[in-house]
Amino acid sequence: MPIYEFKCRKCGETFELLIRSSDAKSTVACPACRSTRTQRLLSAFSGKVGNTASGGGCGSCSATSCGPS
Template sequence: MPIYEFKCRKCGEPFEVLFRSREDKTVVACPKCGSKKAERLLSAFAGKIGNTSAGGAECGSCAATSCGPS
């Protein structure tokens, strides 16, 4: 089961979320302030870092391989 690192865009709290699978639609919410606007910190995949300012929340809960530019 993959564990992804996120960073809250509201308060800046870093946290990890465990996904049961790459398709898991777990809602990512900050454990500190409850905000769902969290961006995923990509350590293994490059190329989406510059995209997090637009649609980062939507892409935060899906696999990087399934929401990249088509």
């Protein structure tokens, strides 16, 4: 089973989770704040980043603070 990394968009917590195929489309809750506003971080980025990146930014790393400068 693959391990996916998730990031909570509410509190910023990152966590890893084993995802079975049957759970792939279910919502993952943050273990820290129980928010369901979580985002799956792909190890191989497919180009779609769910963040509010208005000016592009870094799409090759998972750091939200990775600025162009």
